[in-house]
Amino acid sequence: MAAITYESANLVWQKVNSSMGDGNPCAKAAFKALKYWLSEQFNVTDLRYEGFADIDTGIDPNLDGPYQIYAVWGKKQATATDAWLKLRDNTTVVVSLPFLISGEESFAIFPLGLDIADTQGVTFESHTTSAGTTDSTAGDGPTGFVLIGAAK
Secondary structure, eight states: OOOOOOOEEHHHHHHHHHHHTTTHHHHHHHHHHHHHHHHSSSSOEEEEEEOOSSSOSSSSSOOOSEEEEEEEEEEEEESOSSSSEEEEEEEEEEEEEEETTOOEEEEEEEEEEEEEEEEOEEEEEEEEESSSSOOOOTTOOOEEEEEEEEEE
16 A cells, blocks of 8 residues: 655645636635635645546555545536535445536535545546446546545
């Protein structure tokens, strides 16, 4: 099992801003609030930015637990086909975000951190329905990132 490497939170937040670009102001404000919350309330100085692009079949980013997920953000590509981003911890879906409109952004924030204890970590998947297991096809899956911090 490989240890997760973290980097300065300042560098990670630069990546977040770059990824979100001129995205939805609501999402940007929520991530700005998360940044201040983590730095002021929890003194989180190191994070990991794990990007993903056009997920169709499952992706294993080799993030072996334990750790905390603080946020997930994604943007749907220019397609009308529904996609559901799922983060799976072993056999349990721990995050499921809908991408139903072309170019839509979706995000989830966990201010206290979402515990990932499984030593196998999470996999990223994109399916055509929320409860289904049919993989999205190339070009339909979202692109985005997950923010990770050390386990508490």
